[in-house]
Amino acid sequence: MANKKNGLLLVMLLIGIVARSQNPQGVVAATNIRNAKYPLILPDHRVVFSIRAPDARRVEIDLGKKYDLVKDAAGNWSATTDSIGEGFHYYTLFIDGVAVADPASESFYGMGRMASGIEIPFKGGDYYALKDVPHGEISIKHYYSAVTGSWRNLYIYTPPGYGQSSNQKYPVLYILHGGGEDERGWAMQGKADLILDNLIAEKKAKPMLVVMPDANMPVAGFGEQGLKAFEQEMESTIMPFVDKNYNTENTAKSRALAGLSMGGINTLYTGLYHTNLFSYLGVFSSGWIVPAQNELANAQYQFLASNGKKVNDDLRVLFVSDGDKDDIAYRNCKAMLAKFDLLKINYTYYEYPGGHTWPVWRNDLLHFAPLLFR
C-alpha cells in the first residue's frame, strides 16, 4: 500500500479514536459497550445516565442509591448521580419497575443475573490497569464433576511464561466469588489477571496460578449442605483436575484458598478444617452469618478450641479483611475475630474503605497475593 494511503488511514484512525474519547463534559465509562455515549463520567465522578424510552412512565438507575431519571420532550430520560467511588460498581436499570441490565453497558454475572457494571477511573487504579508488562492469560476450562453429575466451568489464570518450561512448578491460589456471582467474577469484575500481572512484574508477588471455580452448587450456598457440596467439589474434582492438567507444586505449602462474602464462608468451611491442604487462607468481607449460621459457627469455634495449635502451626497466613463499617459483613467479621482472639487463632486483619463492593475485593487481592508462597 502507498505511503500516502497509509498516512490518510492513520489520520482517519486518529479521528476515530479522538472522537470516541473526547467529550468536553467527561469520559464514557470503560464498561460501556462500543460507541455508547452514556453513562458518562464527569471529572468529579458524578455519572450522567441517558436512556431513550419515549413510552416508559418511570425510569430509574440503582447504584446502591436509586435515582429517578427525568424525561425530556424527545423521550430521553436522564439523571446525574452523586459522585461515585473508585472502580467497579454493579448497577440496575429499572424500566417501569422491571430490573434489567442497561443496554449501554457490558454485562457481568452478579446479583444472580447478567447485571450492568460501571468502572469509575481513579488515581490509585494503576494496580489493575492494563499496561505494558508481561501478561499471563485467563483460560476457560470445562470439567466434569461427579459431585453435581454435570459439566462445569472454571477460569484459570496462568502467569507470564507459564508452560515455557515443563520443569517449572507453580503454587496455586484458589479464589472464590460471592453470592449471585460465578467463576467469571474474579476474572471480569475482579481483574485478577491484571492485578497479578502487575504484582508479578514488580516482583511483589510470586508467579502463581489463580483458579476461579464456580462455587454455586445445586443445593443453596449458605447452609451446611451447600458448603459441604462445594468442599467435596474442591477436594474430589477441582483440585485433582488442576493438579493433573497444570504444572503445580501440589503441596499444602504452595496452596492458598480465598473468597469474598459467600466465598469467604466457603473458605472458612473448606479451608479452616483442612489446613493439611491449604497453608494460606483469605476471608474477604465475610465471617459466619449470625444468627443464621450459629450452628456452623459454633461447631467451627469448638473445632478451633481443640485444634488451635495445629491450625496456627499449619497456616502461614490467615488474612481477614473488610470494607470498613459500610461493609454488610463488618459486624459478623468482627464477631468472628473476637472469637479468634479468645481462641488465640493467629490472623492478619486488613481494612479498606468501600463497603461490600469489588473495589474493596480488588484491593484485598492486591494485599493478599504478596503474602503468598514466601
Place this chain on the structure above:
Amino acid sequence: MANKKNGLLLVMLLIGIVARSQNPQGVVAATNIRNAKYPLILPDHRVVFSIRAPDARRVEIDLGKKYDLVKDAAGNWSATTDSIGEGFHYYTLFIDGVAVADPASESFYGMGRMASGIEIPFKGGDYYALKDVPHGEISIKHYYSAVTGSWRNLYIYTPPGYGQSSNQKYPVLYILHGGGEDERGWAMQGKADLILDNLIAEKKAKPMLVVMPDANMPVAGFGEQGLKAFEQEMESTIMPFVDKNYNTENTAKSRALAGLSMGGINTLYTGLYHTNLFSYLGVFSSGWIVPAQNELANAQYQFLASNGKKVNDDLRVLFVSDGDKDDIAYRNCKAMLAKFDLLKINYTYYEYPGGHTWPVWRNDLLHFAPLLFR
C-alpha cells in the same frame, strides 16, 4: 465424613438436580441463568416466556418475529412462541418499547450490545455438545495494537494436548465474527471450541489453533477504511502476536481465514488479496454488498481477472456458504459466485437452511474445519 452423611448429601444433590431439569411441560433453556424457570422450551420447540412486570403497559419478545406477552392478574406477562429452529438464537425483550436483554437469560455480545440468546436443543446438535472427549481450551489474550493505539482482546482456542511438546507446531484458523459482535462471538455463540474438540476427537479435523480476533476497528466496518484497518491489524499485529506467542507452523499452507457476514467481507478483503498468507478461506453468509460496496467488489473482480490463476494455485480451499434463501446475504453471495464462475475462480459452495443465524455458522465451521490443512 461418615458414610451416612455422604449418602444423605447425595440424595440432597440428586433432588436438586432433578428439581432443576424436570418439568412436565418442557425444559428450561441451557442459556437461562441459574434457577430461571423461563424461557421454557416445550417438546415441539415452542418457547414459553414469562416476565414479572406489574407496572409495565406492554411487554414483547422479539425472536425475529415479535410476540406480544399477555398480563395476568398478578402482573406476570407471558406468551408462547411458534416452534423455534435448532441451536442458538438472539432475542430481545421490550419493556414499554425499550429493547433490553432478558434478565432470565445469559447475555451475548451481538446486535451491538449485550443481547439475550436462547439455545434450542435438537437431535443433530451432538457436534457441539460438551461431552467426554479430550478438551482444548479458550484463552483470553490482551495485546497492544499499534494500529488502534490501544489494548485489545482476542480469544484463542488451543486443542487438547497443546503445549505438551514444544516441538509440535500447529496450523492456525483465524475466524471472524459478524457486525455487532466481537471476539466473543465464535467462543460463546459459536461454541467453536466444542465443535473443534468433537471433530478432533473423531479425527475429522486436524488439531489446530483457532484465533478469534475483535474485527471492530475505530472506523466503521463496511467501508474500505474499516476493511483496510482490520487488514493492517491482522498483518501487523495479530498474526505476528500469535506466531510469537504460540507454536504455529507459520506458513501460508498452515493458515486459514474465515468469517461470517461482515467477517466474510473482511475475509474477502484481507484474504483474497493475500493468498501468499492464507491457503484456506471461508466466507460464511456473506459476499460484497451491492450496490453499497460496488466499488470494492469491482476492484476485487478486476484483481481476480488479472490474478485468477495465482489465486486458484495459491488457495487450497475457497469455501463459500449460505443459510439458504432466508439468508439476508443470499443474493449478494450468489451474485459474487456468478462473478467467480465468469472469472473461473475455484470455490466450494455449501448451503444449510436457517437464514442469517448462528446455527448456520456453527454448521459452516463443522463443514469447513475438516477441509483444512490436509
